[in-house]
Amino acid sequence: MASAPSLFIDNEHLSIATDLYQITMMAGYWALQPDRQATFELFARRLPANRGCLIIAGIEQAIHYLTNLKFAEEDIAFLKKQPALANTNEKFFDYLRNFTFSADVFAVPEGTPIFPDEPIVRVTGSIIEAQLVESYLLSVINAQTLIASKAARIVEAANGKPVFEFGLRRAHGPQAAIYACRAAYIAGFAGTSNVLAAKLLNVPVVGTMAHAWVMASEGEEEALHEFRKLYPQATLLIDTYNTENGAALACRTGEKLSGVRIDSGDLYQSSINVRQILDEAGQATTKIHASGDLNEVLIADLEKIRAAFDFYAVGTELMVSKDSPSLNIVYKLVSVTDNNGRWHPVAKKSFGKRTIGGAKQVHRKLDASGRFSGDIISLDDENIAESRKLLQQIISNGKLCQKLPSLDEIRQYCAKSRQELGSEFFITGADYPKYSVELSPHLKNLQNQVLEAI
Amino acid sequence: MASAPSLFIDNEHLSIATDLYQITMMAGYWALQPDRQATFELFARRLPANRGCLIIAGIEQAIHYLTNLKFAEEDIAFLKKQPALANTNEKFFDYLRNFTFSADVFAVPEGTPIFPDEPIVRVTGSIIEAQLVESYLLSVINAQTLIASKAARIVEAANGKPVFEFGLRRAHGPQAAIYACRAAYIAGFAGTSNVLAAKLLNVPVVGTMAHAWVMASEGEEEALHEFRKLYPQATLLIDTYNTENGAALACRTGEKLSGVRIDSGDLYQSSINVRQILDEAGQATTKIHASGDLNEVLIADLEKIRAAFDFYAVGTELMVSKDSPSLNIVYKLVSVTDNNGRWHPVAKKSFGKRTIGGAKQVHRKLDASGRFSGDIISLDDENIAESRKLLQQIISNGKLCQKLPSLDEIRQYCAKSRQELGSEFFITGADYPKYSVELSPHLKNLQNQVLEAI
Numbered sequence: 001m002a003s004a005p006s007l008f009i010d011n012e013h014l015s016i017a018t019d020l021y022q023i024t025m026m027a028g029y030w031a032l033q034p035d036r037q038a039t040f041e042l043f044a045r046r047l048p049a050n051r052g053c054l055i056i057a058g059i060e061q062a063i064h065y066l067t068n069l070k071f072a073e074e075d076i077a078f079l080k081k082q083p084a085l086a087n088t089n090e091k092f093f094d095y096l097r098n099f100t101f102s103a104d105v106f107a108v109p110e111g112t113p114i115f116p117d118e119p120i121v122r123v124t125g126s127i128i129e130a131q132l133v134e135s136y137l138l139s140v141i142n143a144q145t146l147i148a149s150k151a152a153r154i155v156e157a158a159n160g161k162p163v164f165e166f167g168l169r170r171a172h173g174p175q176a177a178i179y180a181c182r183a184a185y186i187a188g189f190a191g192t193s194n195v196l197a198a199k200l201l202n203v204p205v206v207g208t209m210a211h212a213w214v215m216a217s218e219g220e221e222e223a224l225h226e227f228r229k230l231y232p233q234a235t236l237l238i239d240t241y242n243t244e245n246g247a248a249l250a251c252r253t254g255e256k257l258s259g260v261r262i263d264s265g266d267l268y269q270s271s272i273n274v275r276q277i278l279d280e281a282g283q284a285t286t287k288i289h290a291s292g293d294l295n296e297v298l299i300a301d302l303e304k305i306r307a308a309f310d311f312y313a314v315g316t317e318l319m320v321s322k323d324s325p326s327l328n329i330v331y332k333l334v335s336v337t338d339n340n341g342r343w344h345p346v347a348k349k350s351f352g353k354r355t356i357g358g359a360k361q362v363h364r365k366l367d368a369s370g371r372f373s374g375d376i377i378s379l380d381d382e383n384i385a386e387s388r389k390l391l392q393q394i395i396s397n398g399k400l401c402q403k404l405p406s407l408d409e410i411r412q413y414c415a416k417s418r419q420e421l422g423s424e425f426f427i428t429g430a431d432y433p434k435y436s437v438e439l440s441p442h443l444k445n446l447q448n449q450v451l452e453a454i
Numbered sequence: 455m456a457s458a459p460s461l462f463i464d465n466e467h468l469s470i471a472t473d474l475y476q477i478t479m480m481a482g483y484w485a486l487q488p489d490r491q492a493t494f495e496l497f498a499r500r501l502p503a504n505r506g507c508l509i510i511a512g513i514e515q516a517i518h519y520l521t522n523l524k525f526a527e528e529d530i531a532f533l534k535k536q537p538a539l540a541n542t543n544e545k546f547f548d549y550l551r552n553f554t555f556s557a558d559v560f561a562v563p564e565g566t567p568i569f570p571d572e573p574i575v576r577v578t579g580s581i582i583e584a585q586l587v588e589s590y591l592l593s594v595i596n597a598q599t600l601i602a603s604k605a606a607r608i609v610e611a612a613n614g615k616p617v618f619e620f621g622l623r624r625a626h627g628p629q630a631a632i633y634a635c636r637a638a639y640i641a642g643f644a645g646t647s648n649v650l651a652a653k654l655l656n657v658p659v660v661g662t663m664a665h666a667w668v669m670a671s672e673g674e675e676e677a678l679h680e681f682r683k684l685y686p687q688a689t690l691l692i693d694t695y696n697t698e699n700g701a702a703l704a705c706r707t708g709e710k711l712s713g714v715r716i717d718s719g720d721l722y723q724s725s726i727n728v729r730q731i732l733d734e735a736g737q738a739t740t741k742i743h744a745s746g747d748l749n750e751v752l753i754a755d756l757e758k759i760r761a762a763f764d765f766y767a768v769g770t771e772l773m774v775s776k777d778s779p780s781l782n783i784v785y786k787l788v789s790v791t792d793n794n795g796r797w798h799p800v801a802k803k804s805f806g807k808r809t810i811g812g813a814k815q816v817h818r819k820l821d822a823s824g825r826f827s828g829d830i831i832s833l834d835d836e837n838i839a840e841s842r843k844l845l846q847q848i849i850s851n852g853k854l855c856q857k858l859p860s861l862d863e864i865r866q867y868c869a870k871s872r873q874e875l876g877s878e879f880f881i882t883g884a885d886y887p888k889y890s891v892e893l894s895p896h897l898k899n900l901q902n903q904v905l906e907a908i
């Protein structure tokens with residue numbers, strides 16, 4: 001009997017994880033302007049609802065893609081069968097056979113807070129190869145940036161208390177769950193319940209017990225007692241039937257109860273009641289975990305009214321960025337060479353879809369107290385005094401040219417960046433401060449010239 | 455230099471794509487009640503906002519998972535290092551070494567419209583293995599059902615006109631994009647722009663051209679002309695600068711222009727203007743494609759006011775189910791054996807989190823006109839006259855026991871099911887009709903007994 005397909009992608013087939021028009025355009029460039037060079041930039045058109053900035057993540061998976069791109073023979077055969085490519089010169093498929101990505105790529109470090117119009121990734125190379133990579137780069141960077149930007153708000157709301165990612169079951173599949181775990185950890189989450197993600201990413205893995213354990217037992221007391229006997233350090237789930245009763249039963253499983261988890265009901269009142277039950281039973285060191293459809297607004301409220309939780313776990317709301325489930329990150333041509341090899345900036349002025357011509361850099365200024373005081377977007381070769389350049393070269397001629405930071409280094413950099421930007425950019429329920437992003441005088445002039453010439 | 459990890463899952467590591475607590479509970483069951491049998495059911499607690507039903511998808515990837523489950527030695531080593539499993543008997547890890555999934559699984563066919571409380575998947579086997587699979591099953595079925603349920607509304611709104619999935623760049627990564635393509639196709643989409651998805655799923659692949667092609671050329675007229683020369687059947691993108699002007703230029707690329715695409719601006723007015731320009735230029739057979747942040751509400755509006763589009767393409771709004779980005783599908787213990795091997799139904803009565811005890815079946819009744827007239831949820835072994843049983847056995851003793859339908863067969867079955875249910879369950883902007891879902895008298899009695907015993 002035929003088995004069911006997994007639908008996982010392996011490295012052999014990365015190149016066709018793209019939109020068909022990228023391949024037809026590649027073939028077109030190859031036929032008409034094979035020597036043309038181009039720069040594309042990936043940037044956000046605007047901030048989504050409820051976000052004061054975007055936390056960039058997914059660059060490492062973009063690097064994986066760019067440094068492993070090749071066209072498998074079976075994929076070339078598949079392309080040749082497509083009516084859309086019917087008239088294509090056979091030599092183009094030879095070009096694909098020998099294809100390796102050889103462009104230069106600059107990117108902001110993962111964990112960087114970014115604002116609209118600021119280039120996040122910049123690709124410069126043959127227009128043929130720079131065009132191909134659009135769809136995949138957007139996919140991996142959109143996905144992780146969406147989650148990291150949500151996660152940063154949740155971490156802020158938790159007020160220093162550790163937050164764990166419990167969302168595998170609500171992710172867009174098990175691979176998306178690994179991306180989401182990575183993005184959440186970058187933004188400050190403390191760990192995950194996802195074993196594979198923890199192993200692949202070297203992130204702390206945590207777990208408690210499920211309602212099924214209690215329901216499969218003769219009774220709740222026996223269930224908690226047996227679990228504790230097996231796992232003396234376990235966190236016990238106490239809300240299967242009645243939370244306060246569950247807390248009392250948990251106390252009877254022995255001294256030095258490590259933790260209890262509450263997953264339903266009036267979380268605030270339960271936490272206060274359970275804290276009292278634990279304290280009166282001599283379990284003052286027992287931690288109380290909250291879970292159950294939490295988000296940053298609920299967590300901020302619980303913290304504000306001083307609920308007695310020590311840890312929070314978030315699933316659904318994080319995995320789909322529920323209040324703001326999509327980003328508007330795009331990848332646009334900004335500069336291209338003419339037949340003489342001279343570079344020309346290009347731009348678009350359509351309403352809501354403008355682009356700024358020219359290969360660019362972002363300069364971030366800091367004030368005397370070490371806080372970000374605004375950004376200047378400039379042409380790539382401009383120097384702006386007393387600022388940090390955000391875009392750094394990560395790929396040179398198709399090869400990785402910078403040591404990849406560890407995930408913990410990225411997480412620390414993100415924590416520092418969030419602090420330098422200011423917590424008010426991550427707080428819920430208020431308007432976000434205006435962050436200054438200006439074009440350099442040079443870039444502004446150039447943009448005016450380009451738009452006039454259209 | 456260390457390369458960047460892909461974060462793809464291969465079959466070797468499927469078993470640890472789960473939450474840690476599934477493993478600790480497995481070890482607990484193994485130690486305390488290794489012979490206990492259990493039935494778990496996967497079902498939706500409620501319908502999400504704006505949905506009249508759920509279209510089930512993802513069963514095939516669930517089957518892939520269940521029939522490929524094993525524990526790799528390196529994953530066992532990883533588990534043994536976890537503090538949460540510190541006290542675990544070494545023989546449990548031997549059990550994992552020899553683990554294969556050997557339960558029975560029933561599921562509704564993919565493409566079936568489903569309502570709250572109705573079992574979608576039912577797993578019966580050792581409680582150890584039935585517990586393990588919760589997180590992964592939820593992940594693949596949640597993800598694809600979310601997209602299929604959104605896609606069915608978009609297809610309904612398009613009023614018989616073909617709709618294409620253009621969303622790779624907005625998916626939760628390139629694997630999630632393949633899942634989404636599959637789910638959208640099941641629900642009636644006509645094809646995709648995603649080459650790898652098309653190849654893996656045997657779905658039609660389509661593509662046009664991007665704004666970059668126009669911007670990289672000397673001028674728009676030259677850009678369109680050159681693309682058409684290379685691809686006489688191509689659909690030309692005409693909105694880079696001015697849509698009506700672009701339409702006029704497209705007409706000059708030669709007779710029998712296959713199609714044009716409009717991606718921005720006032721889509722309705724542009725379609726009317728462009729249709730007139732095409733007709734007056736003798737291009738009456740040219741098709742007009744719409745794209746650009748479309749969703750079912752916008753498409754229904756365009757159809758209502760008779761916009762002149764022949765095809766629609768949807769990306770972002772589909773890939774994240776933007777108006778309703780998460781589902782509440784859960785996997786709950788419903789029956790378990792005692793020490794004598796006798797089955798006992800179990801249930802939960804927490805507010806908003808109730809479960810119905812006992813292994814169950816869904817019976818769908820049809821009225822004289824062939825329309826679904828309501829469902830009865832019964833115990834598994836009940837017979838309900840004149841109705842279809844929705845749950846069918848797909849896995850017996852861990853092995854696939856039913857020929858998998860092709861994706862086109864699933865799509866046809868879904869189209870028929872949508873018709874039998876009625877288009878009013880997929881129409882936007884109105885209240886959905888109430889669909890009758892009742893418990894059989896037997897099941898109702900049992901549920902009362904179970905709840906009283908808690």
